[in-house]
Amino acid sequence: MHYLKQIGSYFLMVVEMFRKPTKWSVMRRLILKDIDDLIIGSIGIVSFIAFFVGGVITIQTALNIDNPLIPKSLVGFATRQSIILEFAPTFISIIMAGKVGSFITSSIGTMRVTEQIDALEVMGINSINYLVFPKFIALTLYPFIISIAMFLGIMGGLAACVFGGYSTYEDFITGVQLDFIPFHIVYAFIKTFVFAFILATVPSFHGYFMKGGALEVGQASTTSFVWTSVTIILLNYVLTQILLS
Amino acid sequence: MIEVKDLQKSFGDTKVLKGITTTFETGKTNLIIGQSGSGKTVFLKCLLGLFNYEEGSIAYDGSIFAKLSEDEKRNMRAKIGMVFQGSALFDSMTIAENVMFPLRMFTKQSKSEMRDRVDTVLNRVNLSDAHNKMPSEASGGMQKRVAIARAIVNNPKYLFCDEPNSGLDPKTSMVIDNLIQEITQEYNITTVINSHDMNSVMEIGEKIIFLKNGLKEWEGSKHNIFKTENEAVTDFVYSSNLFKKVRSVYIENDSKKTH
Numbered sequence: 348m349h350y351l352k353q354i355g356s357y358f359l360m361v362v363e364m365f366r367k368p369t370k371w372s373v374m375r376r377l378i379l380k381d382i383d384d385l386i387i388g389s390i391g392i393v394s395f396i397a398f399f400v401g402g403v404i405t406i407q408t409a410l411n412i413d414n415p416l417i418p419k420s421l422v423g424f425a426t427r428q429s430i431i432l433e434f435a436p437t438f439i440s441i442i443m444a445g446k447v448g449s450f451i452t453s454s455i456g457t458m459r460v461t462e463q464i465d466a467l468e469v470m471g472i473n474s475i476n477y478l479v480f481p482k483f484i485a486l487t488l489y490p491f492i493i494s495i496a497m498f499l500g501i502m503g504g505l506a507a508c509v510f511g512g513y514s515t516y517e518d519f520i521t522g523v524q525l526d527f528i529p530f531h532i533v534y535a536f537i538k539t540f541v542f543a544f545i546l547a548t549v550p551s552f553h554g555y556f557m558k559g560g561a562l563e564v565g566q567a568s569t570t571s572f573v574w575t576s577v578t579i580i581l582l583n584y585v586l587t588q589i590l591l592s
Numbered sequence: 593m594i595e596v597k598d599l600q601k602s603f604g605d606t607k608v609l610k611g612i613t614t615t616f617e618t619g620k621t622n623l624i625i626g627q628s629g630s631g632k633t634v635f636l637k638c639l640l641g642l643f644n645y646e647e648g649s650i651a652y653d654g655s656i657f658a659k660l661s662e663d664e665k666r667n668m669r670a671k672i673g674m675v676f677q678g679s680a681l682f683d684s685m686t687i688a689e690n691v692m693f694p695l696r697m698f699t700k701q702s703k704s705e706m707r708d709r710v711d712t713v714l715n716r717v718n719l720s721d722a723h724n725k726m727p728s729e730a731s732g733g734m735q736k737r738v739a740i741a742r743a744i745v746n747n748p749k750y751l752f753c754d755e756p757n758s759g760l761d762p763k764t765s766m767v768i769d770n771l772i773q774e775i776t777q778e779y780n781i782t783t784v785i786n787s788h789d790m791n792s793v794m795e796i797g798e799k800i801i802f803l804k805n806g807l808k809e810w811e812g813s814k815h816n817i818f819k820t821e822n823e824a825v826t827d828f829v830y831s832s833n834l835f836k837k838v839r840s841v842y843i844e845n846d847s848k849k850t851h
Contacts, residue, residue, distance in 0.1 A: 367662075373696055380684075462680040469640050469752075470694060471669030
């Protein structure tokens with residue numbers, strides 16, 4: 348019953364997010380700030396993780412292919428498929444649930460604890476629109492981060508493959524270009540947009556409706572990470588079933 | 593003027609406000625006092641429209657808030673200034689940006705007009721050189737004054753303060769009290785203060801409402817409170833020896849005057 352109530356409150360919050368919009372001149376500044384905090388601020392860590400995990404995927408694939416009948420180009424092919432289909436959209440989203448999600452929950456939760464949200468409400472401002480909508484708009488640029496992750500993941504794989512001596516540059520590039528299906532990119536970006544929505548709204552929900560003090564802000568951040576991850580994993584399954592099966 | 597009639601509010605099975613009827617007058621500092629758990633904060637939040645209530649009505653200059661349309665409620669809220677207990681300043685904005693915020697949200701003023709207005713109100717609260725400081729760099733007293741500046745920047749008709757002196761030293765409390773009273777008279781606004789501070793009661797309580805167990809137990813002015821025989825009020829207000837002494841001196845002087 349409690350979970351049903353929570354889910355209901357979440358959807359009401361989502362509806363409220365699109366109602367009574369904040370003045371555009373104010374909203375523009377909020378969006379730019381959130382783009383800086385959520386998107387620009389995540390590029391570094393996402394690039395670092397993507398590059399090295401791309402390398403690890405390549406090494407593990409190469410080490411598991413010891414049959415001389417299997418062409419060496421398969422390493423590049425497997426790396427590309429793993430990164431584009433799962434690693435970049437899903438794995439990076441789980442990382443973002445920790446980085447961006449915790450940030451959103453704790454910043455909104457702190458505003459709740461320090462009565463800043465009450466101050467907005469007293470002024471007649473739709474606080475949900477004011478706080479959540481700019482994050483949602485900022486995270487529509489999330490596919491940009493995922494594109495970087497895809498590119499750097501494959502580059503990391505290429506570097507690990509060539510410098511580790513698992514296959515040649517030419518074999519890897521041949522594998523990356525092998526049997527390329529453009530719809531896989533569409534599939535990855537559809538998932539990315541859905542996850543961006545989850546990343547903006549689920550942590551906001553946990554921050555906005557939290558009760559208590561500083562300790563509860565920390566607890567809300569943890570709960571938010573768990574539920575954002577669970578939602579992403581479940582939706583990943585549902586979308587894969589719908590789009591690829 | 594704010595008129596409250598038979599206001600009732602419950603949380604689950606617990607009735608917190610059991611039918612409060614009172615009037616908050618324009619141009620006066622109206623104080624709500626009472627012990628913790630008496631319903632003061634809930635009452636204030638009902639007045640502000642942050643809590644819905646089950647029974648009764650709240651009318652701002654004749655307009656019953658609950659019956660207003662969403663747009664009318666929004667316009668009404670733009671006429672309300674609020675000073676929160678913890679100041680509730682937006683910590684991502686400078687002091688000047690905090691004060692300018694209601695102007696940016698609700699007016700079509702140019703940037704220079706807004707800057708002039710911010711300068712005026714920050715001067716009014718004696719913070720003329722604090723524009724670029726962040727709230728975290730300001731002391732508790734300064735934060736309260738910024739909160740007052742933000743509350744009055746858009747020329748409100750109603751000013752609400754939730755324990756404006758909490759956490760402040762007696763001298764700064766006095767400064768804040770006097771500032772609120774001066775602003776109330778200067779702008780002719782209806783001010784409602786939720787307070788525990790007996791100094792405030794004695795200094796600026798032009799109208800005092802004493803709540804007990806969700807009911808209005810007593811109301812009067814700071815002069816009446818010295819003479820009241822209401823046991824609940826005297827237990828609460830004169831719980832310290834200092835205020836008992838103040839009361840006895842007041843009554844003594846008053847009886848000398850009458851004789």
